[in-house]
Each structure stands twice: as structure tokens, then as C-alpha cells.
Amino acid sequence: MAEPYLRMVGIQKSFPGVQALKGVDFEAFAGEALALIGANGAGKSTLMNVLGGVIQPDAGQILIAGQPVEIHDPLQAAAHGIAFVHQEMAILRTLTIAENLYITSFPTRNGLIDFEQANRLSSSVLARLGHDFPPETRMRDLSPGDQQIVEIARALLGEPRLIIFDEPTSSLTSREKARLFEVIRSLKKEGVTVIYITHLLDEVFGICERAVVLRNGETVGGGMLSQLTYAEIVRLMIGTADVSSYFRHRTAQIGDIILKVSGLNQKGVLSEISFELRKGEVLGLWGLMGSGRTELSRAIIGLDPIDSGSIEIRANGSLKPIQPRQAKKWIGMVTENRREEGLLLPKSVKTNISLANLPALISRVWPLVDNKKETQEARTYVDRLKIMISSLEQPVETLSGGNQQKVVVGRWLQRNPVIYIMDEPTRGLDVGAKAEIRTVILELADAGAAVILVSSDIDQIMSMSDRYLVMNRGRITQELPASASKDELIAAAAGGQ
Amino acid sequence: MTTVEKVESELLDVSPGKAAGARLKSSGFVRYIPLILLAIVIIVIGLYTPNFLTARNAINILRQSAALGLMAIGMTTVMIGGGIDLSIPSMMAFSGILGAMYMRDGGNPFVAALIMVGAGMLGGSINGFAVAYLRMIPFVVTLAMMNIAMGASIWITQSVSVAPINQGFIDVVMAKFGIIPMPVIFVAIVTLIAQVLMKNGIFGRWLFAVGTNVRAARVSGIPTQRVIFSTYVVSGLFAGLAAMLVVARLMSAAPTMGEEGVVLDIVSSAVVGGTSIYGGLGSPLGSVIGALFITLITNSMNMMKISYYWTLIIKGLVIVIAVILDSLRRR
16 A cells, blocks of 8 residues: 555653553544544543544554654644544624634735635535535534534635544534535545544445554554444454453342332433432443443432433432432442542632531531541541542642542442442542442442443453343443453444444 | 741641641642732832831721631632622621611610621621522622612611711720720620631632532532522621621611722722632631731822822732732642
């Protein structure tokens, strides 16, 4: 094959507590559509943000058409013919289509903006995408799909030689999708390199010729799609470590139903979710990213509103329906993004660990938090979870990822809820920290708590779960027992695609 | 100097996330700067102004800063939660006028005090409702409330100051214990209570959590909307308390009590005292010290016969510098 148009060599990038890219090598050829695939947190977006000049790598080199280039910001990337269609749209809602397209490069006449020309140019670029919106339409009056089309049109303006699409179809209808694929095909014919980031394998097989799979910041495989199957790709995404090396010595008695969810709906996100959770059980919520796992966790605990459905929790011996916003009384939640939704980063370990439990730490005399009691409790859970800190007053932002996560877990242990929801509790942690979090979760279940475990890491989820609910596109599509094999789980996650 | 150091260490203790080693290294010094400035200003003024460093003058400045200090506590509460309350001075004027009118018409001074505090809290709860539950922007809500309270004050007084005030009310509020005036004692006690509640009360802890990371607070089961709502009620409460001091000192009430310059002084006090305009950091004690600092500048410039315009310019610079330090601290 010819010399690759783009080569990225040994790209490394660390964020505090995580090494997002561990020396990735990556190539793309002119005129091909390359699928960049990986689970949540695999490093796809980080890698492409490096290419797009959004973030700077710690090490590594980028070559375009064989020439080494420096890309320090998105403008330089554009100068090298790289365009980026971001997943989160960067649109100016109150401005018109033409203004959005030409905001950095308005055509001018006599020093003033030449709106006539801008509108004419806008119409022609939109026509290329098969759309005929009047260019004076305000962005907020367009549907999300149409906004995405404008976003793509903007990427095309600079006549790029390489376009990165980051999950471009997440808000498109099937008709719009078909049109987008048309555009991608014609770009390929013009010799443009297309890098297509997605987790929807249908699309990959529909539009791309070649795939590269990332996992945990490394390239783990890939190849021509004509020689790969769904299952092989899913296996690469999820990992192939030998499952038999995990032992589960669970003695816990699975008890009564403690949580019952019936007919839960959240428009466009979740449909007809019903399941039961029992005391002492670890329920693995399994599925690919975007299958609705996280959304379901958040809906149960009242962080996102639901449209219909009921949630019942066993309190004082019998199941009673509750409002989702009351759920936090019984349910402890470890969110998937501990920095954004888990921790008060500049505050101390002690403050963070008592956060959910303050009313129980009140002194008997004053309506004030009892410092001695608070310190004692914090100390108890720091010791129990072996959190490595120099003092209880140390700010959590200075801790490693694993210790930060233990602080979040410790917060809920102190509160001692009957149900835990753990969303990606081991993401970004090293092997040792993963094992410790796993031990904690199993101990909780052994002590009679019920745990809903969400994880993209198949080895993690298989090493803990007593039962699996498989989710796909906002539905529970299958229920599998603890004895389910890795192949069964992979097939179930990929199922329906 | 030791007292200043002591105050500094107290100040640093305030945020529940006080963190010995690491924080001092990263941003500790920046947090000390306002107090170092205060010390420098005291020394400089002391050197150039005769009779400045006397007990009498010190008490005088303390008394003059009392109402500002109270309003700064209210502002700090709102700011820790990530908001701002521009309506404090005009709500202070309006609630003071209501209480004063009640006394002028022969009402009981105790009831009048309750009216002042109650009116402040009512106004604050309207602000709080709009911000917390209707999700309106604090700046706009409280700017509107500022105008509404100001307009209402002028309307009900017809721009005539409300007098006379019940002499008993004045005597009690302006009483002296030895040489120390009642307002100073009152502010000292209130500051201490607020300080303790903020540091170890549930509401205070929740407030810092909400101001630091509202999403993490919500996930942890903290009633974030109720907390934000309450901050505006607290700030209204302090506007009412300040009204009592101001009305007693002036022996009358008038819409001019809530003139526009006051709001800048309040924000300056809070920010100079270590409250972050980004939320999550601050303390009542720090803000009261900030109020002292602002009063000190105003006063000494008066004594040095520096023109009013220069005073405004210098006060403006003080707030700009304090905000620069605040944003440096966040890096």
C-alpha cells in the first residue's frame, strides 16, 4: 500500500491520575474511511484531540504526507488541512447558518461583511450535503440533526484533506445518516482521509474500509473490515484476558427483593425497563457505551427525570413505591466521573468522606458537626479502605485516582445504604486499585448490601456479578446468569446490531 | 503583629477543606495577601496620621464598620454558594424604613426590629426562590430586587426621611458597655456564631459543598436548591440586622441609606476577606475583617482630606486587585 497520508508515532498523554495514551502508533491513508473504535475511556477522543490541536501530547510525532508537523492549536491543525467535527456541537444558537459557517472567515467587501456572498457560499456548501435550508435560518430553529449537518458543512469549508468525525450520527435520523454517508463516500473519492470515531458497529461496517481498535490508551488491533466480524471487534474493544484466572468465592446468601423497577421510561433514552434487585446480590449491568447503562443508574437515583415507571424499595419489611428524588436515602451512588460528580477536589479527605453523612455526625449538645466524631469516622473508613493519605486534611485533588475513588466509596460506606450503584468504579485505575475496589464491592454484598455494577471492563464485571442484565439501545435485552461465558456476554452486547 | 497572624490562621481554618501542607504550598500565600495588605495599610496610616493608633479611634472605626460587616456576612453566604446579592443595601434601606415608620406611628420598638428582620428575609426569599427554583441568574434577579426595593422605599417615604424614632430603640441599640458600643459587641457575637455555623453547621458544610461542586453535592444527597434558596434568606436577614444599626445611628430612616456605592463596599469587603467570587471559599470572619479594611480606607482618606473621587478610584482598585488575587488562587 502507498505511503500513509497521516502517521502518528508514539503518542503519549497523561492526565492527573491516568495515562490516557501509552505511546499510540496510528496511520491513515488518503481516500480511506478509517474507523477508530474503542470502549469509553479507551483514548479515542484524546488521540483525535491531539491531532486536532485541542490538546498537546507529552511525547510523540505527527507526520502528514511524510513531513513532520507541529500542531499546537486547532488553527494550526486547520492550516495542515485537518478538520474536526466534534461530538458536542460548537454552534452559536442565536446566529444564522451563514454566520455560523463563516464566523472566522466572513467574505468582505469594502471592509464590511458581504452577506450576499456568504449566503450564496453557504447555500452551495449545504447543497453539497444535500440540504437546502435558507442560509438566514437561525441555528436554534434547526433540529439537532440539521445543526449537525451545518457543523459538518463548516468542516468542509476549508477544503480539508483529513476530516475527523467524532460520533457524528448520535443526533441524526436515519435519512440524515444516509446523506452523511453519501458525503463521506464522495469525500473519499476526492482523496480525503476520513477518520470516523464511533461505537456503533453497524455504521463502521457500512461506511469504513479499515478499523483501528484502542483499549486503555493502546492500539490493540484492527485491520480491513472485510476480514473482521462484529464479535472480533467487540472482543478487541473489551479485552481478551483469560477469565478463568478470576475466582469468585462468594458465600453471600441472596435474599429478598430490595429494589423493584417497573416500566421505567425516559423519552429517547430508556424504554420499558423492569428488573428486580435482591439483598446480597451484585447485579452486573452490561452493554456497550451508549446502551443506556449510565442513564438507567442516574434515572433510578433521581439525578435525571423519568417520564413514567415506578421504583419500589424495601423499607421496614415491605416494598414501597418511592419518588426517584427520595432514592438517595437508600441508594449510594458512585458516579462514572469522580472528578466532576464525585469529589470536592480542593477540599480535604475528611470533608469529602463525611459529605453524604453530615446529619449523623451532629454533636449531642449543639446542632453542629462533632469534629471528634467526624475525624473518627473518617479515620475508620480511611483505614478500612487503606486510602493512602498523609493526613485527613490533605486535599483530595492531590491523591491518585485509586485513592480518590476510595474516598468516594468511603463516603457511602459511612452512610451505609442498603443499595449501591457503582458506575464504572474502576475506570482509569491501575491493576492494584482495581483489585482493591473489587474486594470492597464483594465485601459489601457479603454483608447484605445490594450492588448494581456498571462497567465496560468485562473482566471486572465478570469477576463480581451474580447475574447480568444486558442493555442495548435503552432496553434490557437479555438476562444472563453468573455462569455466562465471556463469549455469551460479548455476543449479547453486540446483539441486535 | 501577633494578633494579625492569629486572625490569619483563624481565617485559613474557616473553609472546611482547610488543608495543612499542600494548600499552603500551592495557594496559601495568595490567601494571606489581603491581611498582609490590611497590616501594611494600618501601619502606613498610623505613621502619617496623628492619633490614629489610639483605642478611641480604633473603637470608632469598629463602630462605623458594624453595619457593613453584617451585610458582608450576608453577601459572603450567597457568594460561597456561587451567587451574588446586589439588593442587600436597598433591602436594608427598605426594611429599615418599614420598621422606622412603625415606630414613628407609635409602634413597639421590639416589634419594629422584627419587622426589619422579617422584611429583609421576605425580600431574600423572593431572590432565593427565583435563583434556586426558577433557575434565574443571581445578578439579574438581585439587580431587579435592588431597584424594586429602592423604588418602594422612595415611594412609601416620598423621599422624606422617617423620624422621629422611638428613643428606647436608639438607646438600646446604641448602648455602651464601658467604652465599647453595642453594635461592636453585637457584630462580634453574630460573626462568631456565623463563623461556627458556617464551619461546623450542617448548612454551612452543605453550602461549601454546593459552592465547590454542585453536581457532586447533588449526587451526595445534599438538597442543593434548598441550600441556595437559604443563602438569599440569610443575606436578607443580615440586611435587616444592618438596618437596625443604621436606623439607630441615624435616628431616622431614608432611602439614601441604601445608596449604590454601598453594594461595592460589601462585595469588596467579602472579596478582600478571602471570599471567592467563584464560590466555595470564604468566611464570615474574613468578610468582617474585610469590612474593617474598607471602612479604614474610606475613613483615613477622609482624615487625610483626599477627595471623594480619589476615594472611589482607590476603592475600585482595591476590588480589582482582590479579584485578581482570587483568580490567581484558582490556578
